[in-house]
Amino acid sequence: MAGENEEERDGLNHTPLRIPGLLYVSVKMENPNLTLSGDLLPHVSGSFHLGPSWDPSKALSMERESATVWELSFVVPPNHEALEFKFVLKPKCIDNPCFVEEGSSRVLVGGAWQDGDRLALFRLDNDQVLEYRVFVEAKRISPFDLAASWRAYQENFRLSSVRGIPDVSINSEHQTGSENISSANLELDLEHYIVPSPSTSPSSALVYAANITENPRSLGGGSASFSSSMGDDGVPMINQPETVEEVHASDQSKVYQSPGMVKSQSVGTISHPQVDRGVGFPRLVKSSSSNSFTTNFNLDPGTENSIPAAAGAVAAAAIADQMLGPKEHRHLAIVMVSLPARGKTYTAAKLTRYLRWLGHNTKHFNVGKYRRLKHGSSQFADFFRADNPEGVEARNEVAKLAFEDMISWMQEGGQVGIFDATNSSKQRRNMLMRLAEGRCKIIFLETICNDVDVIERNIRFKIQQSPDYAEVPDFEAGLRDFKERVANYEKVYETVEEGSYIKMIDMASGHGGQIQVNNISGYLPGRIVFFLVNTHLTPRPILLTRHGESRFNVRGRIGGDSALSEAGELYKKKLAKFVEKRLKSERAACIWTSTLQRTILTAGPIVGFPKIQWRALDEINAGVCDGMTYEEIKKNMPGEYESRSKDKLRYRYPRGESYLDVIQRLEPVIIELERQRAPVVVISHQAVLRALYAYFTDRPLKEIPEIVVPLHTIIEIHLGVTGVEEKRYKLMD
Ligand SMILES: O=P(O)(O)OC[C@H]1O[C@@](CO)(OP(=O)(O)O)[C@@H](O)[C@@H]1O
Structure with missing residues (x-):
């Protein structure tokens, strides 16, 4: 009846659409x-x-x-x-x-x-x-669902044209026919394809690593403004007063507040109350009165954020460590030890980035930053003499302030603090150990470098970038002063022989080197050692690109294993020319793909480099939604659609994966990328590249699912001795 009336009312001849079902x-x-x-x-x-x-x-x-x-x-x-x-x-x-x-x-x-x-x-x-x-x-x-699922079935199960290619292959021969890459094509002007990188990515101008460390809260004068340092899972900690002098490049003035987040009154951090289907949440909290584990959505300020947002093994192992070890071991201080210009701040920054990416709430505290704030940036070599009592006193004072800030942050839920100073005498380290007693576990990380070239390069970079020399216009004068400062430290330097320590000796040059480990146990310290063993400073580019457009991309279908569209076919040829030109003098370079045919086909015309297929580089597994469009998911599985929209990072597709799962399975890829000394071209997928890109650019976990990784664009990440730079090439619209 209502229908008839409506028809009459609007004067249109509605023929009711009957979906028989x-x-x-x-x-x-x-x-x-x-x-x-x-x-x-x-x-x-x-x-x-x-x-x-x-x-x-x-x-x-x-x-x-x-x-x-x-x-x-x-x-x-x-x-x-x-x-x-x-x-x-x-x-x-x-x-x-x-x-x-x-x-x-x-x-x-x-x-x-x-x-x-x-x-x-x-x-x-x-x-x-x-x-x-x-x-x-x-x-x-409905017949529509039936038709869609039949189409998906047909496309998914069509035999892949690339099966049979071994996991590792190399085609050094130039191919013939349409895929031939003639030498004329090598005239390709790469500069022509450069497009601007997003404003949130590392710029081509290098950032001095110490500048992007924690802003001293104890020296901030109780300012009401907040910095946007990220806690675990990219949720910002908002309790730190922002200082005016040094705001790091990746400080974004915004505080993220997504729907469903609540602000905890007691500590001023933001946490997620919603139920998560991905691993790592709900958080397990050990009840103080018993040995049992409980699921707790009302996070206790003492324990919140102490368990990482990361997935699976990472979370499980961290929880086990926290439950089994002494209370103070739930917080870890990595105390750097070295002479100036030994790459300590860079190593600290890299370790911070890695641990954050894995979901551990990690912060980098740089004592130099405290010193500049408290005593001004123009302190010359004399200030650093061991026989200058005022200098020693002033330096110990700021070290204490930074350490106390770190402990306060840990007590609010921080997990790993990287304490970045020279800490080069036993006396200073004893002071820190006393401050840490019963509050956190200390591991000393000493970097020893005997390579004069590396030291000279680091010193020069320091003069160019450090705020200490910003007001010294004469480069040579700065150089002399800094060398004198280093000599002052050398006179009283004592290598670490106490407590738990990791000693990296001549690892920076990338040739040989040694790592010594003493009294290290537990999951996280183990991971840290593993990371440090594999990382080095040899400059090289990493090229990230999605596969050429796939047939599923054209239809808006997710996942699957479809072949390339016409545009995708064109991209694979352009990419081959690009790679040949860009890496022409890099014969040790390597091409990595996933095991899905759209990436393998995209790599097809690239010649002369080994190609390796990684299952870890496969696209996020959309489980039961594989092959559907987002519209179909919204219509047929509205609950799933909504859950994903609410928390894309943690949402796990039924029988599939979450972004956190993807991050976890990418860890070996990250370690291998860190270990490689030659360029690597990674041809993979949207979700996977978001996670890899976030690692190199230190983007918070929370932002990963929204990072823009366009098709037919190459993101070149340059890992150098001083940090990460990014360049983008767009080969096609
Ligand atoms: O997490 P969202 O934003 O859905 O992005 C991941 C999706 O990207 C897609 C394309 O939509 O990747 P791909 O480039 O491999 O085709 C889907 O297959 C995949 O599910």
């Missing part, structure tokens, strides 16, 4: 006792129209769904005629007899058995009886 029926048989069923394969034999026939030789075979379950699915109208059938076991060897289930035929009406889920019994030759449990499931679906 169909029943998708899935019939299953289960026999947990595999040894009994042996070589007998479940089939369905029946009398219904277009379906199986009663002739057992024409029975339809069921698909094996798991080790013990077989399935047959079909689509019927909801008001279908009664379907009559029986289960049949057919031997693999066609000469042997079939076994038809005992009892009367089964009748299926409207997607349900008429006589209930009775067992299927088969009497074998030797009078042995086999029992199978039987289930039926029916779902109503």
Whole structure:
């Protein structure tokens, strides 16, 4: 009635669209006792129209769904005629007899058995009886869904044209035909393709690593403004007064407040109360009164943020460490030790970036920054003499302030503090150990460098970049002063022999070197050692690109394993020319792809470099949503769609992955990228490249799912002795 009236009211001739709907029926048989069923394969034999026939030789075979379950699915109208059938076991060897289930035929009406889920019994030759449990499931679906799923099925299961390529391959021959890359093409002017990088990425101007460390809260004069330092999972800690003098490049003045976040009154951090289906959340919290673990959504200020947002093993191991170790070991201070210009601040920054990316709440405290704020930036060599009592006193004072700030932050939930100063005498280190007692565990990280070239390069960079010499216009005068400062430190330098320590000796040059480890145990210290063993400062580029546009991309379908579209085909050729030109003098370079054909095909025309397929580089697994469009997910699975929109980082597709899962599986890729000394071209996927890019550019976890990684664009990350630089080339629109 309402419909008729509406039609009349708006004067339009609405023909109601009737979606008849169909029943998708899935019939299953289960026999947990595999040894009994042996070589007998479940089939369905029946009398219904277009379906199986009663002739057992024409029975339809069921698909094996798991080790013990077989399935047959079909689509019927909801008001279908009664379907009559029986289960049949057919031997693999066609000469042997079939076994038809005992009892009367089964009748299926409207997607349900008429006589209930009775067992299927088969009497074998030797009078042995086999029992199978039987289930039926029916779902109503629209013809549109049916068509979409059929299309997805067709596209997904079309045999990949690239299977058969070994995991590692090298085609050093130039290819012929349309994929030939002539030498004329090498005239390609790379500069022509450069496009600006987003404002949030590292610029081509290098940033002095000490400038992007924590802003001293104890020296901020209680300012009401807040810095935007990121806590774990990229949620900003907002309790730190911002200082005016040094605001680091990646400080963004905004404070992120996504829906569903609450501000905890007691400590001023922001945390997520919503239920998460990804691992690592809900957070496990140990009750203080018992040894049991509880799930706690009302985070206790003492424990919040102390468990990483990262997934799986990372979270599990960190939790185990926290639960089993002494209380003070729940917070870790990595105390740097070295002479000036030994790359300590750079190593500290790199370690901070790695731990943050893994989801550990980590901060870098640079004592130099405190010193400049408290005593001004123009302190010359005399200030650093060990026989200058005022200088010593002033330096100890700022070290204490920075250390106390770090401890306060830990007590608010911070997990790993990287304490960056020379800490080069036993006396200073004893002071720090006393300050840490009962509050955090200390590991000393000493960097020793005997390579005069590396030291000279570091010193020159320091004069150019450090605020200490910003007001010294004469470079040579700065150089002399800084060398004198280093000499002052050398006179009293004492290598670490106490406590827990990691000593990196001549690791910076990338040739040989040594790492010594003393009294180190636990998950996180172990990871740190592993990272440090693999990292080095050899400058090299890493080129990140998505595959050429895929057929699924054209249709807006996610996941799958489709081939390239026409535009994608063109991109792969352009990319090959680009790589050949960009890496022409880099014969040790390597091409990494995922195991999905769109990346392997994209790498196809690149010649002369080894190609390696990594499963870890496969796109985020969209589970049951694989092959759907975002619109289809929204329409058919609104709950899933909404959960993902609310928390894309932690949302895990049913039977698929979350971004946190992707980050976790990428850790070996990061370690390998750190370890490589030659350029690497990574041809992968949107979600994966977001996570890799975030690592190199130190973007908070929370932002990862929204990072823009456009198609047909190469992001060149340059890892150098002084930091990370980025360049983008857009080869096609
Ligand atoms: O996390 P979102 O934003 O959905 O992005 C990931 C999606 O990107 C896509 C394209 O939409 O990657 P890909 O480049 O590999 O085709 C999907 O396959 C994948 O699910």
